[in-house]
Amino acid sequence: MDRLPKWADVALVPLISLVMAAIISALVLLAIGQSPTEAFKVMVDGALGSAYGWGYTLYYATSFIFTGLAVTMAFHAGLFNIGGEGQAQLGGLGVALVCLSLPWPHWTVALIAATAGAALFGAAWAAIPAYLQAKRGSHIVITTIMFNYIAAALLVYLLVDVLRPAGQMDPASARFPEGAKLPALNDIPGFNLIFQKAVPANVTLFIALGMAVVVWAILWRTRLGYQIRAFGKSEPAAKYAGINPVRITVIAMLLSGGLAGMMSINNVMGEAERLLQNSSEGAGFIGIAVALMGRNHPLGVVLAAVLFGFLYQGGAELGLWTSIPIEMRIVVQGLVILFTGALDMMVRMMLTRAFGMFRSVQATQPDKGAA
Amino acid sequence: MDYATLLQLLDTTLRLATPLLLACLAGLYSERAGIFDIGLEGKMLAAAMAAGAVAALTGSAWAGLLAGIGASLIFAAIHGLASITFRGNQLISGVALNFLASGITVLIAQALFRQGGRTPPLAGDARFNPVVLPGAEALREVPVIGPLYYEVISGHSVLVYAAFLIVPLTWWVLFHTRFGLRLRAVGENPAAVDTAGVSVVGLRFAAVGITGILCGVAGAYMATALQAGFGREMTAGRGYIALAALIFAKWRPVAAMWACLLFGFFQALALRPDVVQAVVQVKVPVPFLDALPYILTVLVLAGFVGKAIPPRAGGEPYVKER
Numbered sequence: 001m002d003r004l005p006k007w008a009d010v011a012l013v014p015l016i017s018l019v020m021a022a023i024i025s026a027l028v029l030l031a032i033g034q035s036p037t038e039a040f041k042v043m044v045d046g047a048l049g050s051a052y053g054w055g056y057t058l059y060y061a062t063s064f065i066f067t068g069l070a071v072t073m074a075f076h077a078g079l080f081n082i083g084g085e086g087q088a089q090l091g092g093l094g095v096a097l098v099c100l101s102l103p104w105p106h107w108t109v110a111l112i113a114a115t116a117g118a119a120l121f122g123a124a125w126a127a128i129p130a131y132l133q134a135k136r137g138s139h140i141v142i143t144t145i146m147f148n149y150i151a152a153a154l155l156v157y158l159l160v161d162v163l164r165p166a167g168q169m170d171p172a173s174a175r176f177p178e179g180a181k182l183p184a185l186n187d188i189p190g191f192n193l194i195f196q197k198a199v200p201a202n203v204t205l206f207i208a209l210g211m212a213v214v215v216w217a218i219l220w221r222t223r224l225g226y227q228i229r230a231f232g233k234s235e236p237a238a239k240y241a242g243i244n245p246v247r248i249t250v251i252a253m254l255l256s257g258g259l260a261g262m263m264s265i266n267n268v269m270g271e272a273e274r275l276l277q278n279s280s281e282g283a284g285f286i287g288i289a290v291a292l293m294g295r296n297h298p299l300g301v302v303l304a305a306v307l308f309g310f311l312y313q314g315g316a317e318l319g320l321w322t323s324i325p326i327e328m329r330i331v332v333q334g335l336v337i338l339f340t341g342a343l344d345m346m347v348r349m350m351l352t353r354a355f356g357m358f359r360s361v362q363a364t365q366p367d368k369g370a371a
Numbered sequence: 372m373d374y375a376t377l378l379q380l381l382d383t384t385l386r387l388a389t390p391l392l393l394a395c396l397a398g399l400y401s402e403r404a405g406i407f408d409i410g411l412e413g414k415m416l417a418a419a420m421a422a423g424a425v426a427a428l429t430g431s432a433w434a435g436l437l438a439g440i441g442a443s444l445i446f447a448a449i450h451g452l453a454s455i456t457f458r459g460n461q462l463i464s465g466v467a468l469n470f471l472a473s474g475i476t477v478l479i480a481q482a483l484f485r486q487g488g489r490t491p492p493l494a495g496d497a498r499f500n501p502v503v504l505p506g507a508e509a510l511r512e513v514p515v516i517g518p519l520y521y522e523v524i525s526g527h528s529v530l531v532y533a534a535f536l537i538v539p540l541t542w543w544v545l546f547h548t549r550f551g552l553r554l555r556a557v558g559e560n561p562a563a564v565d566t567a568g569v570s571v572v573g574l575r576f577a578a579v580g581i582t583g584i585l586c587g588v589a590g591a592y593m594a595t596a597l598q599a600g601f602g603r604e605m606t607a608g609r610g611y612i613a614l615a616a617l618i619f620a621k622w623r624p625v626a627a628m629w630a631c632l633l634f635g636f637f638q639a640l641a642l643r644p645d646v647v648q649a650v651v652q653v654k655v656p657v658p659f660l661d662a663l664p665y666i667l668t669v670l671v672l673a674g675f676v677g678k679a680i681p682p683r684a685g686g687e688p689y690v691k692e693r
Contacts, residue, residue: 146665
C-alpha cells in the first residue's frame with residue numbers, strides 16, 4: 001500500500017474523521033426532526049460567541065487537556081488507560097483532603113499542595129492496574145474499567161458516611177476554606193478586561209498548558225520518554241535494548257494516573273469548591289476522544305481539548321435553548337472516537353486510494369505540469 | 372435470616388442474574404472468536420430502548436424483543452466492520468459504541484415519546500409476564516421444597532428460562548459441534564483456521580452476530596421483563612459486570628452461569644442491606660456490595676483465584692499473509 005504524505009497523515013486524516021463524525025451527527029439530528037444548521041448556530045453562539053461562553057469552553061477544555069494528556073502518556077507506552085475517570089475522581093479526593101486539612105493562608109500555597117495531592121491520589125489509583133499488567137499480565141483495559149467502578153463506589157461511601165459534615169443532607173464534603181479559593185479568569189488583572197462576568201475557567205488553565213509542555217518534554221526530550229515510546233512501539237525490541245518492561249509500564253501508568261488526577265484542581269478546587277459525587281462527570285472518558293483526535297501529541301491534545309470544550313459548552317446550550325437533549329454531545333463524542341480511533345484504517349485506505357489516483361493522473365499526463 | 376427471606380433473596384438473584392448471564396454468554400462467543408467486546412453495555416442499552424419503544428408502540432413484548440435484537444445487531448455490525456473488516460482497535464471501537472448508545476438512546480426515546488428520554492410504562496402483553504410452572508401451585512404446601520419451587524424456580528418470565536437453557540446449548544455448540552471447534556480455533560490461532568480453508572472473517576462475523584442477538588435479548592429483558600419500560604442509562608454498568616463474570620468464569624459457559632448467579636446474588640444483597648447486617652452482625656456499606664463483583668474480578672485477574680488466560684488471538688485483527 002502506498003504511504004500517505006506526512007502532512008496528510010497529521011492533519012488530513014483527523015480532519016476527515018471529524019467531518020465524517022459531523023455528517024453523521026447532522027443526519028442524527030435530521031432523523032429526530034431537528035435542524036443541524038440551527039443547532040450548530042446555537043452551539044457556536046453559546047460557546048464561542050461571547051467572553052462568557054469562552055469562559056465555559058476554556059473551563060471544560062482545561063479538564064480535557066489533563067485527561068487527554070493522561071491517555072496520551074499511556075498510549076505512547078502501548079497501554080490503553082481507560083481508567084482516567086476513576087483516577088480523576090480519586091484526584092478529587094486528594095484535592096479535598098488537602099484543602100480541608102489546613103486553613104490555607106494563600107491560594108498559591110494551597111494550589112501547589114492540592115496539585116500534589118491530586119497527582120498523588122490519581123497515580124496511586126493507577127498503580128495497582130499498572131502493577132498487575134506489568135507483573136501478572138492482567139489486561140490493563142479490564143482492570144482500569146473495574147477500578148473506575150470501585151472508585152465510584154468508594155467515593156459514594158466516603159461522601160455519604162465519612163466526609164459529609166453532620167447535618168448536611170446531600171452527599172458532598174464540607175466547603176473548602178476561603179484561602180483555597182482559586183482566582184477565575186475574571187479575577188486576574190488583564191484577563192478581567194475580556195472576562196467581565198464571573199466564569200468558571202480559572203488559573204488551572206495555565207497549569208494544564210504547562211503540563212502539555214512538560215509531557216512533550218518528557219516524551220521527546222528525555223531518556224525516559226525515549227524508553228516509553230520504544231516500549232510502546234515494540235515490546236520485544238525494547239526488551240532487547242535493555243529497557244525494563246515492568247519499570248516502564250509502571251512509570252507510564254503513574255504519570256498517566258497523575259495527570260488524570262490533576263484535572264480535579266480545575267473542577268473540584270476551581271469550580272465546585274467542595275467534593276461532590278461523580279465530580280469528574282465523564283471528563284476521564286473524553287480524554288480518550290481528545291487523545292485520539294489530537295493524534296497523541298500534546299499540541300494536538302490542547303487543540304482537541306478546546307474543540308471538545310466547545311462541544312461540551314455548545315451541547316449544554318442546546319439542552320438549554322432547544323428541544324435537542326444534552327445527550328447529543330455524547331453521541332458526537334462516540335462518533336469522534338469511532339472515526340478517529342476504530343475506523344482510522346478506513347479513512348486512511350480511502351485517502352491512500354485518492355492520493356494514488358491523483359498520482360496516476362499526474363503520471364499519465366507528464367507534459368501538463370511542465371506547460 | 373429466616374427461610375422466607377432467603378427464598379426472596381434467591382428469587383431476586385435469578386431475576387438480576389439473567390441480563391448478566393445473557394450478556395456474559397454474548398461476550399463469550401465474541402471473545403472465544405478473538406474479538407474483544409467491551410461494547411456489551413452499549414448493545415444492551417440500545418436493545419433496551421428499542422424493545423421498550425416498540426413494545427410501547429405495538430403493545431407486543433415479542434415485537435419489542437425482535438426490535439431489541441435488531442438494534443443490538445446494528446451495533447454488532449458496526450463493531451464487526453471496525454474490528455474485522457477495517458482491522459481497527461477493538462477496544463476503542465467498543466468504547467465508542469458504548470458512548471454512541473448512551474447518547475442516541477435518549478435522543479430517540481425523547482424524539483418518539485417526549486417523556487424526558489424514557490419510554491412509556493408498559494403493562495399487560497407489552498411485557499414478558501411471569502410464567503407459573505406446572506405443579507407449582509400443587510407443590511406449594513410441601514415443606515421446604517414446595518416454597519423453593521414456587522417462590523424461586525417458578526414465576527419468572529420466559530426469557531429467564533431461555534437464558535438458563537442457552538447455557539447448556541452454548542456448551543454443546545462450543546465443544547461438540549464443528550462450528551464451535553472452528554470458533555474456538557479462530558480465537559486461538561486464526562492462521563491455522565485460514566490454512567484449513569475456513570474463512571476467518573466469516574467465522575468472526577458469525578460470532579459477533581451471535582453476540583448481537585444475545586445482547587439484544589438481554590436488553591429486551593431489561594426493558595420489558597425486569598422493568599416496565601426503558602429509562603436512560605438503565606443498564607447501569609451491567610455490560611461491564613458481565614465482562615467481569617466472563618473473566619471470572621475463564622471464558623467457559625457453565626462457569627459463566629455460576630459467576631453470573633454469584634454477581635446477581637451480590638446485586639440482590641445490595642438491595643437488602645438490612646439482611647446483610649443481620650447475618651454478619653456488622654454494618655456493611657452498600658457501595659462495598661456494589662463494588663464486590665469488580666473487586667473479585669481484579670483478584671481473579673491478579674491470579675489469586677486461579678489464573679485467567681484469555682483466548683490467545685484475542686484483540687488482534689487477522690491479516691492474511693500475501
